[in-house]
Amino acid sequence: MTVRTSAVRTRFAPSPTGYLHIGGARTALFAWAYARRHGGQFILRIEDTDIARSTPEAVQAILDGMQWLGLAHDEGPFYQMQRMYRYKEVIQQMLAAGTAYHCYTSKEELDALRAAQEANKEKPRYDGTWRPETGKTLPVPPSGVQPVVRFRNPTEGVVAWDDQVKGRIEIANAELDDFIIARADGTPTYNFCVVVDDWDMKVTHVIRGDDHVNNTPRQINLLEALGAPVPRYGHLSMILGDDGTKLSKRHGAVSVMQYDDDGYLPEAVLNYLARLGWSHGDEEVFSMAQFIEWFDLDHITSSAAQFNTEKLNWLNAHYIKLADDARLGQEIHRRLAREGVTETAQPEAASIAALYKDRVSNLNELADNAHAFYVAPHPSAELLAQHLTDSAKAALGDLRSRLASAEFSPEALAKTLKETLAATGLKMPQVAIPLRVVLLGQPQSPAIDRVLAVMGREEVLRRLGRVI
């Protein structure tokens, strides 16, 4: 099988140390969209070499998040822990080629070195004690010390690349040091694994977070030492919290699955994320199919973007209006079940969804509204006293007797309501509002005739009977 090198291959490479948060989701979205846009492949790679912090639960959480968003990968997931043999093989090759070397400086010595440099207001870096140079005599390796392996980074010149979102970036090799590619226990480190993987997996476009800009020159040097092709890089700026401060576990960096819990539709989250830091003229609302058609790296904003829940809410409201009633009905059931409300056969959740879908901006809000149809509310005495006046009671009594034999369609019910108005001489709000309080426990609702029709004769009469 031959791999067409011209084909675009992108990857999303999270480390499974927590859930998929909103920043990671956007990175995945952009890498996915780029591959889709160019008819290429999207690879999922799990960077689990930090055995102390990686967990299977986190892997599952990431997979769940990707699935909820609908970001399907074409290859993988590949697990770095399963590729150890390959990393070790490449390390041996580098040692043999002289592009890497053993270093016996201990952690303690390194800490001391770093502290001294910081005290001196210098940039902390490895001092090259064990770096082989022509004509240089290396110290004698101390006995009983397992060495780490360091990459022999070039000392002169600059590393430069045309970042697909930020433009040309140049970093002097003098700023870099000989970083560790294998620990004393032989396990490879991040920058090394990434390079070998991107090479082996033939990744053509590395689309990742801004926080990796400083890793890029090291990775390019490594790639070049290996004689591997250098992919194109595009660094996405960060997403800031709603208040403009950095997202963190404690502050706003919630799992994408939390958005599901919080009542957001995945298409709303996707549309919002796509538009956060990327634009296509004045387009605000678009499907993923449209996004894929339009997506490019040229129109990504290079500065950090602040998350705005208000706008997400607006998009969510929009997509709820568009959503299928049956699907929204399922969402109502799911969310009601979470609160222990399971006997929800009548009325049909889909018909309640139809009643509320263009007035709510959130699925939980939709479920809350549906709740009152299934579980009779207990309006407060205050609310009853305010709305259930003697004239209102009389009107409700009149309506109740008419409802006993009326047809339960919105049109017929509107007529029935008018008959009560004529009989009592009241205005619509004087009847409709007390009726809402009795039926739903609150003075506002969708058009009352539609509410009556959806609730059904039996339940309407039962609830009216409790107060009259």
Place this chain on the structure above:
RNA sequence: GACCCUAUCGUCUAGAGGCCUAGGACAACACCCUUUCACGGUGUGAACCGGGGUUCGAAUCCCCGUGGGGUCGCCA
């Protein structure tokens, strides 16, 4: 501290030297619609960080400040 990135309405952004008396969207406010509350519709207010250049002309290019962010691990 060093290095790197970045800077248009409150927020997300359009803008690739003249199309900009800076456009759109969310939010805000006003009005309309209305059987209540919403939804919806219409409209209003709201920005080129500062200073120097370059140019006939700069939001757009360059430099210097300042603000913001990132990175400096045998974490990823």
